[in-house]
Amino acid sequence: MISVENLSFRYSATSFRLHVPAFTLGDHERVAIVGPSGSGKTTLLNLIAGILTPEAGRIDVAGTDVASLSDVQRRRFRASTIGFVFQDFALLDYLSARQNILYPYRITPALTLNAEARDRAEALAAACGIGDKLDRHPTALSQGEQQRVAICRALVTQPKLILSDEATGNLDPESKARILDLLFEQASEAGAAVLAVTHDHELLPRFERVLDFAQFRQGADA
Amino acid sequence: MNALYLAFAYLRYHWARSLVLTLVAALILLVPIATQILLSTSERALVARGDATPLLLGSRGSQLDLTMSALYFSDERPEPVAMREVEAIWDSGLAVPIPLHSAFSTAGHRIVGTTLDYFDFRDLTVSDGRGLSILGDAVIGAEVAQTLGKGVGDTLVSSPENLFDLDGVYPLEMPIVGVLAPTNSPDDGAVFVDIKTAWVIQGIGHGHEDVVTAAEVAAGSASVSNAAVVQYQRITDDNIDSFHFHGSQDDFPTTAVVVVPNDARASTILKGRYLDGENPSQLIAPAGVIQGLVDRIFRIKSLLDVVTTIIAVAALAAIGLAVFLSYRLRAREIATAVKLGARRGMVLRLLSAETITLLSLSAAIAAIGAAIVSQNAESWVGWLLALGA
Numbered sequence: 001m002i003s004v005e006n007l008s009f010r011y012s013a014t015s016f017r018l019h020v021p022a023f024t025l026g027d028h029e030r031v032a033i034v035g036p037s038g039s040g041k042t043t044l045l046n047l048i049a050g051i052l053t054p055e056a057g058r059i060d061v062a063g064t065d066v067a068s069l070s071d072v073q074r075r076r077f078r079a080s081t082i083g084f085v086f087q088d089f090a091l092l093d094y095l096s097a098r099q100n101i102l103y104p105y106r107i108t109p110a111l112t113l114n115a116e117a118r119d120r121a122e123a124l125a126a127a128c129g130i131g132d133k134l135d136r137h138p139t140a141l142s143q144g145e146q147q148r149v150a151i152c153r154a155l156v157t158q159p160k161l162i163l164s165d166e167a168t169g170n171l172d173p174e175s176k177a178r179i180l181d182l183l184f185e186q187a188s189e190a191g192a193a194v195l196a197v198t199h200d201h202e203l204l205p206r207f208e209r210v211l212d213f214a215q216f217r218q219g220a221d222a
Numbered sequence: 223m224n225a226l227y228l229a230f231a232y233l234r235y236h237w238a239r240s241l242v243l244t245l246v247a248a249l250i251l252l253v254p255i256a257t258q259i260l261l262s263t264s265e266r267a268l269v270a271r272g273d274a275t276p277l278l279l280g281s282r283g284s285q286l287d288l289t290m291s292a293l294y295f296s297d298e299r300p301e302p303v304a305m306r307e308v309e310a311i312w313d314s315g316l317a318v319p320i321p322l323h324s325a326f327s328t329a330g331h332r333i334v335g336t337t338l339d340y341f342d343f344r345d346l347t348v349s350d351g352r353g354l355s356i357l358g359d360a361v362i363g364a365e366v367a368q369t370l371g372k373g374v375g376d377t378l379v380s381s382p383e384n385l386f387d388l389d390g391v392y393p394l395e396m397p398i399v400g401v402l403a404p405t406n407s408p409d410d411g412a413v414f415v416d417i418k419t420a421w422v423i424q425g426i427g428h429g430h431e432d433v434v435t436a437a438e439v440a441a442g443s444a445s446v447s448n449a450a451v452v453q454y455q456r457i458t459d460d461n462i463d464s465f466h467f468h469g470s471q472d473d474f475p476t477t478a479v480v481v482v483p484n485d486a487r488a489s490t491i492l493k494g495r496y497l498d499g500e501n502p503s504q505l506i507a508p509a510g511v512i513q514g515l516v517d518r519i520f521r522i523k524s525l526l527d528v529v530t531t532i533i534a535v536a537a538l539a540a541i542g543l544a545v546f547l548s549y550r551l552r553a554r555e556i557a558t559a560v561k562l563g564a565r566r567g568m569v570l571r572l573l574s575a576e577t578i579t580l581l582s583l584s585a586a587i588a589a590i591g592a593a594i595v596s597q598n599a600e601s602w603v604g605w606l607l608a609l610g611a
Contacts, residue, residue: 071566072565072566077563078562084562086558095235106227107224107564
């Protein structure tokens with residue numbers, strides 16, 4: 001699913017440098033990335049998603065060389081191929097849970113909002129246990145429920161890859177494992193690979209592989 | 223459509239903020255438009271009243287006071303002119319003089335003593351009851367009827383002009399015999415009586431055994447509409463023949479005289495007769511006086527326009543700041559949209575859709591407001607002009 005070779009990146013305003021000689025993620029694989037804060041974990045996710053562009057190296061996602069795409073192509077690629085789950089859920093308070101799940105369809109022409117997508121949103125919500133709360137706004141949902149909505153949003157476009165950035169970081173210990181299991185279960189059913197940044201070492205046994213990121217960091221600031 | 227959907231959802235969820243922004247923007251748009259409509263209508267109404275009154279005769283003095291008093295029945299009290307001036311105009315055969323005696327009031331409305339010619343001249347029609355025929359009769363304007371809740375069969379008592387009037391001139395009770403159809407002019411707010419009735423109120427004419435005493439009021443055999451009045455005159459079938467006037471009618475006063483010349487030549491001749499600065503009377507063309515007043519109002523309006531513009535700019539800057547801060551608060555949402563693959567320009571499209579939706583709503587409200595103002599401008603201006611009288 002992902003193949004990274006000789007990837008180099010640095011933020012122009014800082015001395016932060018990231019160098020990843022090689023990294024792969026297989027189809028349907030679930031890999032955790034751990035490492036100290038500022039080691040570049042989130043940066044790697046942004047490079048894979050095409051939000052950032054590398055100085056050098058190759059990033060191949062689902063057979064596409066992301067770095068070689070234009071900005072417009074990267075946006076379309078990201079919308080159609082990748083699902084994001086964020087630590088702060090990143091839900092929009094003015095939309096209901098249903099419309100939050102369907103939000104990716106509202107912001108890009110790469111996706112078409114049709115009856116099939118709406119049915120898929122409802123099915124995902126039901127599978128995540130929030131089927132009866134689709135008309136509620138995020139403020140009327142618990143944190144766990146909000147993260148379930150975020151997971152549904154990441155999966156509704158049927159992406160091949162889920163990038164999870166501290167998805168369980170804001171949840172209580174009981175909810176963490178439940179939400180991660182739910183993410184794996186839904187990603188597995190959708191046939192998507194999962195690459196997850198986490199600080200929570202208790203959750204690592206649930207992943208198939210763990211990548212320690214400290215080895216890639218080449219700077220003090222990030 | 224998606225940008226519009228999201229914009230509408232955002233505005234609906236933050237409805238209080240959206241409402242405030244919409245109303246403020248609508249007000250910024252509406253105020254100058256409404257002001258312009260009202261001022262234009264005022265100008266038309268003022269000029270029309272002036273244009274419809276060819277000449278005005280009165281005592282030498284302020285032309286504006288004379289015009290305001292005769293055309294708008296305002297509180298200005300120009301020196302009275304003697305009725306012999308009216309007779310002089312009649313005798314000239316050049317014009318029809320219509321005396322106006324507007325020195326008294328009742329319940330906040332001016333009592334206008336005149337002749338039947340005034341009703342023909344202003345094209346006033348009675349919508350209920352009949353016109354003036356007997357001494358003491360009153361015909362009220364449509365606004366008077368509405369404001370006081372009075373109609374045919376009710377009575378009005380003239381307000382005492384001076385609490386310490388020791389001459390023993392009592393207010394007059396006047397039966398309302400007719401209500402005029404509305405004209406959106408100062409006539410709507412006036413109480414019309416025959417000029418002789420006005421002289422009775424002034425104490426020039428009087429009857430005998432015509433005073434309703436406080437004892438009669440207390441005994442319930444008489445009533446008053448004004449609690450301050452405890453004694454007043456009443457003209458009845460039994461005492462009307464006893465009413466009489468002392469002195470020569472030529473000396474009786476009138477506030478002003480509307481002069482309707484037979485033609486332009488007659489007008490010019492008449493004007494010439496009053497050019498002498500020693501003449502205690504003056505003959506003026508109210509249209510010119512009104513135009514001068516309108517020109518002054520519009521000079522003030524241009525100042526008002528500058529103030530309105532400054533306020534509008536300040537209000538727009540405040541709205542702009544509110545919108546900018548709102549966008550800053552939504553930086554996280556924008557970052558999320560970018561990460562999820564939002565199309566290039568999506569954020570701008572989204573924010574534009576919100577701004578355009580807000581402005582469209584504001585424009586719609588302002589348009590409705592302007593339509594309402596435009597529809598009611600004439601009656602509102604009539605009311606405003608009467609208010610200033």
